[in-house]
Amino acid sequence: MFFLKLKSKKMKKLVFLFVALLVLGLESQAVNVVTPVGDKEMEVAEMATMTTTSLTGVVLDNETGEALTGVAIRFEGSNETVYTDFDGNFKIANIVPGNYNILSSYISYSDNKLKDVNVNGVNNVIRLVLKKD
Template identity: 45%
Template sequence: MKTKMILAAMLMITSMVFAGEKKPIEASPAAAATNTIAGTVLDNKTGEPLTGVEIQIEGTDVKTYTDFDGKFAMEGISSGQYTISANLISYQENETKTIRVNSNELHALNLMLKSIAE
């Protein structure tokens, strides 16, 4: 008898849990930031890709560096307007571009740096 009561109680509790109101899953703020800023940095005179260029979103700690093909990508960027800067030793300081990033977007940004020797 005791076993039947325990089983009945467990059945009632289980049915109450699964019969509850289901809420939609909301995206967290981190999951909502699915934007990417990507591009290439080239030498203004030769058109050659530049390796090791620091790419930074001004006013933040978000930065990355170009690879051997001069390419970079910053993922998980929230929508908004940003100023992007590019710096490399022996090139003129701070090539900057202001861009607008929209939701769920890959924003292509190509930059050209001028050598100090020019």
């Protein structure tokens, strides 16, 4: 290995420590997988073999058609929330294909619940329209 050629013991220790921390850091990374409505618990082995997909969309104002920035989007039963960007776009990654209830909320707008959205890995683009309170 290259660090065996290093002359300083201190440098060897630093390189070894860096590599050890890098390996430990890579092993401890977790992936949050969102599961379909009704699947409360899934075996870890099942989730490891599943293919995940993503859901993208845009959120617009009902009256003006303008994009809404900062709208909170999440799946019902999940505590992971994403927010729309300056163009009203959002993306939720690592989703197991299935049907989901999608919740959206924004200041001065009525909360919205889109029921049984089919996320199937083929065409996962939705458009949400929010109404002012």
